[in-house]
Amino acid sequence: MTTPLLRLRGLTKAYPGVVANQDVSFDIQPGEIHALLGENGAGKSTLVKTIYGLVKPDAGQMELQGAVFAPAEPRAARMAGVAMVFQHFSLFDAMNVAENIALGMENPPPQREIAARVRLVSDQYGLPLDPLRIVGELSAGERQRVEIVRCLLQDPKLLIMDEPTSVLTPQEVAILFETLRRLRAAGAAILYISHKLEEIRALCDAATVLRLGRVVGSCDPRTTSAREMAELMVGSSLHVPHKAARPEGEVILTLQGLSAKAPHRFGTALRDIDLTVRRGEILGIGGVAGNGQDELVAALSGEIRTRRDMVLFDGKSIGHLAPNARRRLGLLAAPEERMGHAAAPDMSLTENALLTAAARQDLTARGFVRWGKAREFAANVIAAFDVRTPGAGNTARSLSGGNLQKFVIGREIMQDPALLVVNQPTWGVDASAAAAIRQALLDLAAKGAAVICISQDLDELMEISDRFAALNAGRLSAPRPAQGLSVEQIGLMLGGAHDMEVAHVDA
Amino acid sequence: MIRLEKRTAPSRFWTYAAPLLAVVLTMVCGALLFAALGKDPFETIRTIFWDPLFSEFSWYYRPQLLIKAAPLVLIAIGLSFGFRAGVWNIGAEGQYILGAICGAAVGLAFYPTESPFIFPLMVMAGALGGWAWAMIPGFLRVRFGTNEILVSLMLVYVAQSLLASMALGALRNPDASGFPGSRNLARYPSATSWINESAGLHWGVVFALIAVIFAYITLSRHIFGFHVRLSGQSPRAARFAGVNPGLLVLICMAISGALAGLAGLFEVAGPSGLISIDFNAGYGFTAIIVAFLGRLHPVGILLAAGLMALTYIGGEIAQSNLRLPAAAIQVLQGMLLFFLLAVDVLTHYRIRLTARGVA
Structure with a gap:
């Protein structure tokens, strides 16, 4: 040897x-x-x-x-x-x-x-x-x-x-x-x-x-x-998320020619995106990082405002609305970056619960924070999503990536959204936490909410989505039913190998 | 070997203990400094930190402490909102001057009419003056992305020139046969901010206490205070939480400007009494130190302003009684800030002694 x-x-x-x-x-x-x-x-x-x-x-x-x-x-x-x-x-x-x-x-x-x-x-x-x-x-x-x-x-x-x-x-x-x-x-x-x-x-x-x-x-x-x-x-048998058959619901979100300038120099402009999403479905959006994922989430969450009629939610034009106004209507989002975007690292989980749930969970009274109620809501999220932490008073930074992600996703799901937009929901999350998060998204859709799941993990998207679309340089491909899509077809939708010939390889 | 290790959460104990340790270290090093200057270190430290409060002449010094501390508290409370949100208003001195000019101008316009409405009008004018001066850097930052640190600081020098021109021109006392400076507002009953002059009590002291309570409640209980803290810690998360960053900048500048303007108005209508060329005494800059010394926390600011006032008054006593150079007092104040920042490490890091060195 x-x-x-x-x-x-x-x-x-x-x-x-x-x-x-x-x-x-x-x-x-x-x-x-x-x-x-x-x-x-x-x-x-x-x-x-x-x-x-x-x-x-x-x-x-x-x-x-x-x-x-x-x-x-x-x-x-x-x-x-x-x-x-x-x-x-x-x-x-x-x-x-x-x-x-x-x-x-x-x-x-x-x-x-x-x-x-x-x-x-x-x-x-x-x-x-x-x-x-x-x-x-x-x-x-x-x-x-x-x-x-x-x-x-x-x-x-x-x-x-x-x-x-x-x-x-x-x-x-x-x-x-x-x-x-x-x-x-x-x-x-x-x-x-x-x-x-x-x-x-x-x-x-x-x-x-x-x-x-x-x-x-x-x-x-x-x-x-x-x-x-x-x-x-x-170290134990793995729980595999299962998809329940769902009836097709009514249209909850329509994007009409959604365009937005790149928010900063290395950002991506959104170009003329058309899309409809129905209640009860999970739309998976794939794409290589930096093709407009962050910008699309921001345009949906309200961090990027657009022309009023570019975004229709439940029949109302909401392109001009700020994040909290959209939350009140039932459009919630969980961005990709946990530390510093979805959550404030040095704040407690209670404060982080308040961060997005203030409007929908009635956590303020005439502008004054109802800390008791916020603590209760945070504790509920922690319990329902099996977030491993000594308590809601701990800082977000003290949680592992997977636990914080469960908290962030749970915080939105517990607010009972009509449409939830998630970006990279299981990025850097271990297998069991990832399975739990995917199951929670499936359960949410089964209850009649719509879910837009943006991810770079194609296996994940194929596992949970009903329809699949791809972002490439700020454009969104027409969605196709996820069932029966081959890896080659997906690859073509994602824009191939970015203009580099694959021919080199066969030498 | 000593290593620093980041704590997962700031230590509660050291958050409170660090300022005390900093004061003790300042006293020790200050004593060494005074000893090196040939003064009795114990007597000097006692003169600075003890005599203003508890000596036989404290009846005279205690009111002085109030007079010094009140503007520091008012300005520092205003600044603390911005500093927590990442809005760096360094030009409170200029806003203080403009508050004094505007407030005094209103008072002087009514001279010598007596009416209970004059002083409230002056208060409003003072706040407005400071607010307007702070809106310049605020608006320029929001609209054109300029740096508010530079703009607000530069406006201090503009304000000083404006002050000089007012003292020599528009606001000059017509009965003073050409001497610069305005009429003495402290001697104009409808315009004075004094409540009880011999006790050092003026409306600025009252407003300072109200500001502390207001700031405490806002920061800990109100969603606006939460958004201020959030914006400072994680600007992206704040935007996600629905904070309008531009509006937040303007509100923070408005609060700090208005409070600095108020401080200026109370000072000109009371302890100072008149608009003069050298009316401003650096409160706007010292308040920056006070704000950080007090951890940007309202109660901390109250204590820090008291401590700063103590070193000012005590320093003056030490200068006159012990012939201590003024620069030595400034070194002492500098040490205080230095040690506070140094000891602050303990709040966020723990010190570990490792037995064997790592190659």
């Missing part, structure tokens, strides 16, 4: 009040795509940060190709041949691709040489990328390629990828996977972190599952079902 590329032995890292990793041991073989699975808070980030030299373990050792490996900082890890592509990109919008890559180098060669090497690497691995384009104009998938190429220029032995597909269209995912397979064929190993189990089954050769900081199992994802893997992650 060959020496493993990277051997982890008994890695332990404790933070005050929580053990992030406990006695984590596993091996990564050369030429292997190794999946790291786990719910949010299972300790995946801490583990990869340890490997990348950002975190120093309290105990345990690592060996890279048989030699002791204890990087004090990321630079040392990179020198040893470990590269990492983060979930959030660190690129400068105003610079071109080659300049961005040069910024990450110790001794950057001249621009022309970098450009040539970028072209070489992108040809070799089937990653279409023009080194002279300005990063600010690139799609999320292209930006990710910049990060990947930046890593590949270092000839890594091990490439760590954190949730790489969350921002990609299916076609872009196909390109990425082809690249990763070529990298594997060249003998490199890849540590691949993802929530998307079907992807892992399609791509990875081995998988290690973490739960509460410990390794709870390993499996061969090619022969293990997604459901089995999910249950390993959660």
